[in-house]
Amino acid sequence: MDLNIKRKSTKSVSTGSLVTTYPHDLQMYRVPPIENITLQEFETLAVDRLKLLRSLAxxxxxxxxRIYSDEWLQCILNDLKSEGLKYYMKLCTKSECNLSESDLQARRKDHIGHFILRLAYCRTEELRRWFIAKELELFKLRFYNMKMEAVDTFFKLNNLYYENISSEEKDKIIxxxxxxxxxxxVDNMKFYKVKFNEVLDLVKFRKVYLNSGYxxxxxxxxVSVLSAQYRTHLxxxxxxxxxxxxxxxxxxxxVTLLKGLHLSYTGADYSIAKAVVPIESLDTxxxxxxxxxxxxxxxxxxxxxxxxxxxxxxxxxxxxxxxxTLEDSMRFWREEFTKIMDLDKFEKQYSYNVRYNYGKEGSKKNYSPFSCMKIIQSSVGPGDCHGCPFRHCDGNSLKxxxxxxxxxxxxxxxxxDLAKRGHFQIACSKYxxxxxxxxxxxxxxxxxxxxxxSQKLLRGETKIDFNNGQSNGHNDKYATTELHDNNMEFEEEAE
Structure with missing residues (x-):
């Protein structure tokens, strides 16, 4: 993959070349992109693609x-809409061969984003499995939404020489x-005749008619035929x-982006508080x-x-x-710690870290609160009480x-039970x-x-239908992880 990254774009891609490169919404991603892109676009397209795949998960x-159900698709589209990913919404709701500028740009972003994530997810077997599974789901979703004319065009563009059986042959085996x-x-559907070993997943569940090895x-x-080929290719x-x-x-x-991309948090930004919470209310x-x-x-x-x-x-x-606030946080930690130590010790060994959290010391970065995945993957030793209790506590202690x-x-x-089976975030939702x-x-x-x-629910801002327990007022985010900040150099002061 040739991604010659420049801080300033050195060349643009003409509409004419985009028509040649991206004639169809659906791609098999056989040819990598070769254009120059900026570093900012590189990161943006990588994160956009990651948000899409995480929405599927x-x-x-x-x-x-249920996967591929109308509710499943609508959930994904709602998530993409909330993230402002309109071009992925378009690609997931229709797959055609239109040549408008917006269609061509959507395909271009889709193409580059896919190949960037290949670089990020090729590192371990576990990452490769997840990436292949989600990309296959996305491929099937988009194929299901193709019109018949678009399917025929897709076959021709990808040199897939499959022809549907004739009406006469279909009448004989209808x-x-x-x-x-x-x-x-069934009477109105097109049928294709393929070798049975190309659709073993359908054969396994007895979803096809077999005759003479076909x-x-x-x-x-x-799509089972295509997804098998696509899986092998990936x-x-x-x-x-x-x-x-x-x-x-x-x-x-x-390199830092690619190594940490699978751990990056792509949800709401909690580095800036939306309200002021007094420390006197923390116990409640x-x-x-x-x-x-x-x-x-x-x-x-x-x-x-x-x-x-x-x-x-x-x-x-x-x-x-x-x-x-920083002032209240400092007062909160000071009042608690000075119950077992003198004020001078607190000021020398602990106050710096409090100010560091708020970007007032060290590199003065505005650090974000940890996401679930970062907490789940944290190292917890003897005597520690941080981390995720659903992962780091044994069953009896948790119970x-x-x-x-x-x-x-x-x-x-x-x-x-959910925690024991490794469903830590679902266990938290049940909690x-x-x-x-x-x-x-x-x-x-x-x-x-x-x-x-919780606060929205307690304030009555989340409407509950008590017949089915569904929320009508809460706009969920479905991001899964947060970027491990390699530059977060907190000093390991005295414990």
Whole structure:
């Protein structure tokens, strides 16, 4: 992949060349992009593509919609709309061959974004699996929305020589097609004749008619043939990309982005508080509106009057995000810590870190509160109480803590079971429901998002239909992770 990145664009791509390069909305991504792009566009297109793929994952994993259902698609489109990704909305709702400037630019961004994520997700087997799975979902989604004319054009452009069976041949086997094909209006559908080993996924679930080594598949299921080819192509391409990482990473401008992209947080920005929260209300808020990870930190601080570095960092940034000012935060930590140490020790060893969180010391950056994924992946040692309790606490400890909060036994068992099976963020959503005595399908990916959703609910800004427990007033974000800031050089002061 030749991405010659410049801080200022050195050449633009003419509409004529875009017509030649991108004649169709749907691509197999066989040819990498060769144009010059700016560093800013490189990062923007990478993050846009990541948001798209994460929307696909969130619609099923966090929201529980059946894949490829109308609700699943609408959830994805709503998410893309909230993120301002109109060009991906267009590509996901229709796949055609229009040659307008907006269509061509959408295909160009789609093309470049895909190849950038290849570089970021070729590093490990786990990353490759996730990337291939999501790209296949996206490919199928877009194929399902193609018109018949666009399908024929797609075949020709990609040298896919598959012809539908004749009307005469179809009439001879129409009875078998009706019995074996799980679709309505079989009589009006186009069918293709392919070798059975090209659609083993359909054969496995007995969704096709087989005869003499051939499978007869309807147009709507032909994506199985294409996705098998696409999967093979992606596996091979990612393997090749991983072998050339050392060459790519010679460019220091992109190496940090590519290495941390899979951990980047793409949701709402909580680095700037939307309101001011007085520290006198923290005890009450900890019970009503804190996620469990922050509640246990607050309780431990009140009990021991001290937190280790990891806990101070995680909780301090959370407090900043919910609206605790620097002055109040300093007073909060000072009043608690000086219960076990003198003021001079606090000022020398701990006050610097509080000011650092707010960008008043060191590099003076405006650091964001940690996302769920960053907390989940944090290292937790003996005596630490930061991290994600759904991941870092054993089942018995987690259950005892939840029982201490007088939650419903069935809810506790459900939460503990989800945590044991590795569904940490879903467990957190169920904890939200248990604390607030509601049944909402929240896609929680950030502690401050949890706090914000709780406050909206308590203020009556989230409308609840108690017949089905669905929220009508909360606009969820489905980002999953946050960028590990390699420049965040907090000093490991005395514990």
């Amino acid at each position: 969130s619609a099923t994993t966090l929201k529980g919609h 009875h078998f097609l009706r019995e074996s094909t799980p679709h309505h209006q 499978a007869f598949i309807p147009h709507s299921d032909f 596996k091979q391409s990612l393997a090749i990309a991983s072998q050339h990482l050392s060459e790519i990473e010679q460019d220091e401008r992109i 808020l900890a019970v009503k509106s804190y996620p469990l990870c922050m509640r246990q930190l607050h309780e431990h601080l009140r009990l021991a009057h001290h937190l280790k570095h990891g806990g101070r960092l995680q909780y301090g940034l959370f407090l900043k995000g919910i609206g605790v 005892n803590r939840l029982q201490g909060y007088n939650l419903e036994p069935q809810a506790i068992n459900n939460i503990v 939200f429901n248990a604390v607030h005595n509601v049944e909402l399908d929240l896609g929680l990916n950030h502690p401050n998002e949890y706090f914000e959703a």
